[in-house]
Ligand SMILES: [Fe+2]
């Protein structure tokens with residue numbers, strides 16, 4: 001296991017002495033968040049047996065690792081079942097690492113955001129993220145097979161959790177990382193073969209939908225006030241984040257674990273039409289959010305097309 005990652009930050013901690021409700025919608029979301037708390041230890045039935053490697057046959061897997069082996073897959077038929085389990089373990093491990101990233105980034109928000117409405121909501125999100133870390137780490141333990149944090153994910157989490165600009169934390173975590181996680185949950189993880197991960201996914205997805213809503217509420221209109229240079233910095237950040245998040249799905253670690261030459265596996269992940277569709281679908285909601293915030297610039301669109309995350313016709317921009 002890799003050693004702990006330690007990062008210095010130049011964060012500005014802000015106290016607000018104004019305790020009045022300035023944003024009723026955020027306070028409403030905070031109330032919803034408090035009412036929707038659950039307990040990872042008691043609200044999930046952890047008793048179903050889970051045996052890594054048992055034949056999955058036609059049981060549904062998470063999208064991205066289809067039940068039936070495509071004829072052109074680089075994975076030999078004899079390793080297909082192992083590949084599906086490895087992919088499941090890899091994805092569950094990455095969710096776990098992403099949840100810790102969300103916990104730390106949101107802790108930073110509590111300190112740095114200006115208003116008390118946002119501080120309170122962010123604090124309640126931290127309690128959600130603690131549960132998510134607890135649930136996924138217990139699940140990965142049950143699987144008995146885990147993966148270290150993917151380098152591209154680690155790089156984005158480190159950038160986001162240490163940025164001194166609070167709007168970048170919202171963009172990186174609430175809009176992108178949590179938006180993508182929510183999309184994957186909805187695209188198929190919720191229908192996975194395993195009853196325990198189905199329960200975890202259902203409960204976590206409910207929280208993540210609120211977290212994405214939090215980011216969108218907090219950022220309303222914020223970027224309209226920024227200078228051209230500041231907007232250009234946001235465009236650069238979003239380009240880098242999209243690159244890192246699409247890189248995560250080249251699955252290097254999975255190919256390596258299954259014994260497929262990594263370059264062959266990566267080429268397959270980049271070119272296979274189903275994988276490409278999966279990445280585009282996963283990004284489509286996130287891009288809609290970025291568009292809504294007025295940040296889907298021509299430069300960003302061009303970059304997303306180069307990464308094959310957007311079709312040539314794509315979503316249309318507000319500006
Ligand atoms: Fe989470």
Ligand SMILES: [Fe+2]
Pocket residue numbers: 102129178207208211
């Ligand atoms: Fe979250």
